[in-house]
């Protein structure tokens with residue numbers, strides 16, 4: 001299946017695995033690349049740029065296929081040396097970067113000078129147009145269903161994706177709520193060039209988290225996520241567990257970031273991924289979890305999605321004419 005996405009990034013299939021904090025490490029990213037999709041390593045999962053360099057090298061050792069890196073530019077309590085992470089990626093020959101969280105504008109001169117293909121992930125038409133004007137090569141548009149940060153406008157993918165695909169010239173990647181071949185076909189019908197998935201890849205064999213936790217999350221339904229940090233104007237869709245409820249109580253009581261941050265620390269999430277504790281950390285999760293009930297390998301998953309998409313187009317959709 002050829003689209004502008006597969007041509008631009010030199011991959012076989014129009015699907016990617018978005019950056020996932022603590023999760024998008026070498027084994028998962030290389031598995032996506034080897035299975036014909038586009039994977040991205042999350043820079044900030046590494047304590048410093050040199051540790052990130054080792055992860056890029058570890059990924060290279062596992063695949064000869066293209067892969068990229070994700071640079072998440074969300075507000076943090078401690079300053080992050082983004083330039084150093086980016087510099088390391090460039091030194092290691094990375095030529096695909098997914099930015100998210102904030103405008104990539106400050107980094108565009110360097111990225112363009114190095115001929116890096118930039119995918120900016122955003123959640124509104126306004127920001128997508130801005131990304132195109134800045135010279136990004138593709139936009140990934142995250143609907144309200146998505147895991148992580150859906151923005152503050154609450155527009156679902158069925159409206160947001162066609163709004164953006166109609167308005168932009170550059171390829172648009174549909175993100176949020178995709179897990180199977182039906183979703184891929186729908187996303188293509190809405191004008192996108194491919195799909196980006198987070199939650200679906202979180203629940204694969206290669207994702208580095210406790211196996212029992214994977215199974216618990218795979219059992220969750222579409223109504224088991226909640227939106228935290230809305231009062232901070234930094235909404236995040238997460239698994240609706242005890243930790244999310246505790247944060248929502250603090251928000252309802254008008255508490256600020258100082259009181260909320262300790263409950264939401266990234267390190268708690270990292271520890272939960274190791275221990276399997278599904279209740280005492282913020283666990284990023286999308287509504288699409290309701291469509292997921294197994295833990296396939298990445299290769300099995302991608303093959304299944306492509307097979308389902310092809311048979312949907314060739315059989316069901318063609319027959320309708």
Ligand SMILES: Cc1cc2nc3c(=O)[nH]c(=O)nc-3n(C[C@H](O)[C@H](O)[C@H](O)COP(=O)(O)O)c2cc1C
Pocket residue numbers: 017018019020021023042070072099100101121142145146147148149175176177178196197198199200202283284285286287288
């Ligand atoms: C566990 C997890 C961690 C994530 N961490 C990040 C991150 O660090 N940076 C980022 O840009 N997006 C992050 N995301 C969002 C994904 O890259 C992707 O945009 C989103 O999951 C798409 O929605 P879906 O889960 O419905 O597929 C994360 C998603 C998940 C599930």
